[in-house]
Amino acid sequence: DAGVIQSPRHEVTEMGQEVTLRCKPISGHNSLFWYRQTMMRGLELLIYFNNNVPIDDSGMPEDRFSAKMPNASFSTLKIQPSEPRDSAVYFCASSPNVGGYTFGSGTRLTVV
Amino acid sequence: DAKTTQPNSMESNEEEPVHLPCNHSTISGTDYIHWYRQLPSQGPEYVIHGLTSNVNNRMASLAIAEDRKSSTLILHRATLRDAAVYYCIPNAGGTSYGKLTFGQGTILTVHP
Numbered sequence: 748d749a750g751v752i753q754s755p756r757h758e759v760t761e762m763g764q765e766v767t768l769r770c771k772p773i774s775g776h777n778s779l780f781w782y783r784q785t786m787m788r789g790l791e792l793l794i795y796f797n798n799n800v801p802i803d804d805s806g807m808p809e810d811r812f813s814a815k816m817p818n819a820s821f822s823t824l825k826i827q828p829s830e831p832r833d834s835a836v837y838f839c840a841s842s843p844n845v846g847g848y849t850f851g852s853g854t855r856l857t858v859v
Numbered sequence: 860d861a862k863t864t865q866p867n868s869m870e871s872n873e874e875e876p877v878h879l880p881c882n883h884s885t886i887s888g889t890d891y892i893h894w895y896r897q898l899p900s901q902g903p904e905y906v907i908h909g910l911t912s913n914v915n916n917r918m919a920s921l922a923i924a925e926d927r928k929s930s931t932l933i934l935h936r937a938t939l940r941d942a943a944v945y946y947c948i949p950n951a952g953g954t955s956y957g958k959l960t961f962g963q964g965t966i967l968t969v970h971p
Contacts, residue, residue, distance in 0.1 A: 751902075780959075782961075789961060789962070789963055790903070790961035792958065792959070792960065792961075795958060803958060838902045838903075840902070840903075846905075847893070847895075847905025847908065848895070848903070848905055848959065849904075849905070850901075850902030850903050850904065851902055852901065852902055853901075853902050
């Protein structure tokens with residue numbers, strides 16, 4: 748079991764550029780979550796999917812953020828245009844119906 | 860979501876037991892109590908969860924008060940690898956199961 752796989756591990760981009768973060772959940776897990784972590788705000792849930800359908804996106808900060816899950820094995824989180832305040836570590840997690848979350852190693856995003 | 864209160868930080872010596880408390884006085888009758896921990900530079904990892912009865916697994920034990928307004932995570936013999944931020948998270952079952960809201964947690968320092 749390779750766990751939840753996120754890419755890239757690190758991303759440095761200039762303000763205004765589009766950023767796409769990727770996540771491959773654990774096979775058989777039917778829920779997927781995107782979190783953002785900063786020193787100031789801690790871990791924040793951005794959006795979560797169940798069976799590839801977005802269930803709650805109330806944590807998405809604004810229209811610049813969008814997330815998709817085209818199939819059970821892949822999800823993306825896109826920021827367009829990116830801003831310096833989007834700098835954070837972005838975590839993807841997946842879970843089965845009953846059981847704990849498994850988190851990926853995260854993507855550290857720096858927007859300069 | 861039920862509010863939680865955890866100490867900001869705790870310290871322990873290696874190979875000693877550690878009791879990490881959490882108050883969740885507004886917990887509802889159907890909320891499970893989840894514990895996660897986050898090691899430095901890693902994503903959070905599941906530790907244990909329970910509803911009413913005390914729970915044990917290979918990582919830790921969870922003691923839940925009879926009125927369910929508090930719980931204690933017990934690490935029976937702390938190791939240096941247990942140094943992490945520990946999060947206590949009340950969470951509803953059923954369709955809301957997937958939405959875990961992380962607070963600030965307790966920073967555990969383990970001394971050799």
